[in-house]
Amino acid sequence: MHDSKKLLDQAKRQLASSTNTPTEAGPTASKPLPDKSAVIDAINRMFAEFELVYHNQYNKAFANAEKLSYAKKLWFSNLCHIPPEQITAACHRAIRESEFLPTIKGILKYCEPDDQALGLPDPHSAYVEACRAPSPKNEYRWSHPAVYHAGRKSDWYFLANNTEQQAFPVYKRHYQALCEQVRNGHTLHPPHPEALPAPEAKPLEPEEQRRRMREMRSKLNI
Numbered sequence: 274m275h276d277s278k279k280l281l282d283q284a285k286r287q288l289a290s291s292t293n294t295p296t297e298a299g300p301t302a303s304k305p306l307p308d309k310s311a312v313i314d315a316i317n318r319m320f321a322e323f324e325l326v327y328h329n330q331y332n333k334a335f336a337n338a339e340k341l342s343y344a345k346k347l348w349f350s351n352l353c354h355i356p357p358e359q360i361t362a363a364c365h366r367a368i369r370e371s372e373f374l375p376t377i378k379g380i381l382k383y384c385e386p387d388d389q390a391l392g393l394p395d396p397h398s399a400y401v402e403a404c405r406a407p408s409p410k411n412e413y414r415w416s417h418p419a420v421y422h423a424g425r426k427s428d429w430y431f432l433a434n435n436t437e438q439q440a441f442p443v444y445k446r447h448y449q450a451l452c453e454q455v456r457n458g459h460t461l462h463p464p465h466p467e468a469l470p471a472p473e474a475k476p477l478e479p480e481e482q483r484r485r486m487r488e489m490r491s492k493l494n495i
Contacts, residue, residue, distance in 0.1 A: 307356045315357035316348055319364040323374060330374040351377050359384050385456060392417050393452050396445045399423065403444065404432055411464035418461040423448035425464075 320341075324331045335341040352360055363383035367375040375383070388395070394402065394416055403424035406413040410429060415421045424432060426447040432440050455461060477485070 306354055309353065311357040312349065312353050312355070312360065315360040315364075316345060316352060319360060319380075320345065320348075322364060322368065326368050327374040334374060348377055348380075352380070355381075355384055388452065388456075391455055393419060393455060396448050397441070399448050400437075400441050400444045403427075404440075415463065417455075418463045419448060419451040419455060421464050422461055423451055426451075 335344055360380070363380050366383045366387065367380060370383075371379065393399075399417075399420045402416060402420050406415070406421075406424075408429075410421065410424065413421070423444055427440070427444045432444065451461060
């Protein structure tokens with residue numbers, strides 16, 4: 274295995290030479306790109322950590338210097354718009370969660386906020402919360418609106434009257450679909466307590482009815 278410092282220095286030289294390639298992503302009008310040097314350093318550290326963690330897979334994917342150099346150029350062209358600290362966080366998240374060497378698509382996915390950052394409990398915790406929440410359900414303070422909406426889609430009666438073995442897969446399917454919407458930026462609104470029905474009008478006493486009738490007749494001269 275290469276010495277880590279030597280690897281980083283070599284990788285930095287390779288990436289630095291790639292920042293003017295035709296594949297480099299152009300700047301966007303709405304948001305300035307991060308500093309190229311900082312992004313290069315983040316990608317260098319990521320590749321060095323990947324070599325340590327995914328050693329056999331890494332050496333198979335980047336069997337020679339030419340492949341490694343091209344890979345770094347390709348990764349830079351796809352990640353140059355992402356802040357370096359976000360790239361580093363995605364790298365560490367990939368190492369924690371994936372047994373396999375991540376792809377560019379995988380790292381881009383890991384750059385998105387995770388469920389914990391979005392306030393989304395794991396599916397089973399959400400299921401337990403949905404089952405234990407007292408009625409009326411729309412007045413309960415839910416940990417996240419997705420927990421409530423998944424319960425409503427699953428049917429509260431179904432959840433209350435079936436075993437976890439039967440009910441949890443149904444709830445989980447609805448919950449994961451809602452979580453995906455949240456990850457894609459969709460806002461789920463919390464439930465609103467139902468408005469109280471308007472009070473029914475109290476019928477007038479017979480004497481009051483006759484009095485109003487006399488007043489109406491007087492006004493109409495009848």
